[in-house]
Amino acid sequence: KNEVEQSPQNLTAQEGEFITINCSYSVGISALHWLQQHPGGGIVSLFMLSSGKKKHGRLIATINIQEKHSSLHITASHPRDSAVYICAVRSRAYGGSQGNLIFGKGTKLSVKP
Amino acid sequence: DTAVSQTPKYLVTQMGNDKSIKCEQNLGHDTMYWYKQDSKKFLKIMFSYNNKELIINETVPNRFSPKSPDKAHLNLHINSLELGDSAVYFCASSPLYGADTQYFGPGTRLTVL
Numbered sequence: 532k533n534e535v536e537q538s539p540q541n542l543t544a545q546e547g548e549f550i551t552i553n554c555s556y557s558v559g560i561s562a563l564h565w566l567q568q569h570p571g572g573g574i575v576s577l578f579m580l581s582s583g584k585k586k587h588g589r590l591i592a593t594i595n596i597q598e599k600h601s602s603l604h605i606t607a608s609h610p611r612d613s614a615v616y617i618c619a620v621r622s623r624a625y626g627g628s629q630g631n632l633i634f635g636k637g638t639k640l641s642v643k644p
Numbered sequence: 645d646t647a648v649s650q651t652p653k654y655l656v657t658q659m660g661n662d663k664s665i666k667c668e669q670n671l672g673h674d675t676m677y678w679y680k681q682d683s684k685k686f687l688k689i690m691f692s693y694n695n696k697e698l699i700i701n702e703t704v705p706n707r708f709s710p711k712s713p714d715k716a717h718l719n720l721h722i723n724s725l726e727l728g729d730s731a732v733y734f735c736a737s738s739p740l741y742g743a744d745t746q747y748f749g750p751g752t753r754l755t756v757l
Contacts, residue, residue, distance in 0.1 A: 573751070576747065
């Protein structure tokens with residue numbers, strides 16, 4: 532069992548649909564990151580959050596610390612949103628004075644026009 | 645200007661060789677990282693480094709060593725390359741260790757024959 536679980540593994544949506552990607556983890560964390568990996572391989576950091584909710588454009592990330600769960604939402608999805616979305620958590624359980632990052636396996640999103 | 649750059653972009657080499665991958669960031673960040681992404685696209689932290697602390701993931705073989713000539717550079721040296729070292733290696737940086745968004749380089753695809 533992975534320490535960071537994402538669901539679904541693969542997601543196909545029609546343009547304009549509302550999308551939700553989920554991330555669950557098993558240890559106490561100091562922060563959770565959402566990353567986007569483009570088809571060409573480049574990685575972009577979308578959000579870092581430790582509580583509540585953050586919004587950037589059409590992207591919204593939420594976290595529930597008590598339930599050890601986070602969601603990434605995409606409103607009005609577009610084909611250019613097609614990418615792999617990766618959840619990562621930072622915890623001292625994984626070493627380091629501030630804790631290392633442990634990654635989920637990613638959710639591959641494909642948005643059809 | 646590229647914020648985090650890596651060279652080379654592609655590296656093909658024979659088993660047993662020693663190779664290096666260079667990483668430079670022009671963001672003035674204090675902390676740099678090396679990640680490995682395997683053939684299943686799973687990201688894993690290898691090293692975290694700032695001018696005070698080197699955090700090594702204990703699962704990383706000691707054939708891998710980070711070397712930092714200055715705050716803007718963190719190079720990855722790999723000795724006695726093995727087939728299983730084939731992967732994409734990402735460098736990243738963040739303003740502070742442990743609490744900040746990370747900025748990723750474009751990746752170096754290493755193929756060991």
